[in-house]
Amino acid sequence: MNNRKMSRQILTLTVVVLLVVSAGVSIVKSAAAETQGAAARDLPQWTADGQLILPKNFHHWIYLGSPLTPNALNGGKANFPEYHNVYVAPHAYDAYRKTGSWPEGTIMLKELQLVQAGKAADGSSIESSGRGYFPAGRNGIDISVRDSKRFKDTNGVGFFNFGHHAPPYEKTAAAQGKDKCAFCHVANASNMVFTKFYKPILSAE
Numbered sequence: 001m002n003n004r005k006m007s008r009q010i011l012t013l014t015v016v017v018l019l020v021v022s023a024g025v026s027i028v029k030s031a032a033a034e035t036q037g038a039a040a041r042d043l044p045q046w047t048a049d050g051q052l053i054l055p056k057n058f059h060h061w062i063y064l065g066s067p068l069t070p071n072a073l074n075g076g077k078a079n080f081p082e083y084h085n086v087y088v089a090p091h092a093y094d095a096y097r098k099t100g101s102w103p104e105g106t107i108m109l110k111e112l113q114l115v116q117a118g119k120a121a122d123g124s125s126i127e128s129s130g131r132g133y134f135p136a137g138r139n140g141i142d143i144s145v146r147d148s149k150r151f152k153d154t155n156g157v158g159f160f161n162f163g164h165h166a167p168p169y170e171k172t173a174a175a176q177g178k179d180k181c182a183f184c185h186v187a188n189a190s191n192m193v194f195t196k197f198y199k200p201i202l203s204a205e
């Protein structure tokens with residue numbers, strides 16, 4: 001091979017390598033932007049007048065568990081007879097796993113889900129897996145948001161209700177008064193969240 005041919009080949013090879021590397025870099029960059037965008041979307045979004053906007057994609061978040069307080073065990077009138085399905089945004093879940101505490105911007109979202117109405121006196125029904133309670137329609141959303149500046153008066157956590165009924169839910173909600181929600185979380189939860197119920201999933205290998 002003569003020298004000119006060889007240097008042309010080296011040039012072509014260099015160009016190809018550069019193209020491949022720069023394509024790789026832009027894929028990595030766009031993946032990083034995607035991750036950042038997703039994290040930003042999962043942070044609390046507020047209206048101009050300080051109402052919380054209902055997060056859109058929470059069924060893609062980390063599912064932490066479902067406390068259940070059925071009517072049959074509460075004299076026929078539980079305040080929340082549904083499953084309380086609790087979700088947290090992935091960035092807050094990752095931070096909790098690393099540090100053992102919930103970061104600023106954590107949204108805890110509890111979606112209520114009705115128990116299928118059964119024929120038995122305790123409201124239970126029988127399915128092929130046995131007698132018990134089985135999930136039915138979605139029925140409401142409660143949210144807590146960790147923001148030490150906005151919610152100084154309630155240990156840095158604000159509370160919101162987006163309706164206790166079937167969807168569609170309210171799109172925005174104003175913070176609830178201390179006497180509605182925060183007082184009970186102050187008195188009974190660990191740093192405002194009932195983390196003990198979510199430990200089995202939070203500490204899973």
Ligand code: HEC
Binds near residue numbers: 086182194
């Ligand atoms: C009388 C006590 C009490 C009151 C009042 C109360 N909560 Fe809770 N909340 C709990 C308990 C206990 C849990 C965890 C177990 C469960 O869901 O039953 C919980 C769980 C939650 C969760 C899931 C994350 C967590 O902290 O464990 C959210 C979100 C929540 N509550 C929001 C609200 C909102 C919003 C209000 C007011 C509209 C409210 N709570 C009022 C006792 C209370």
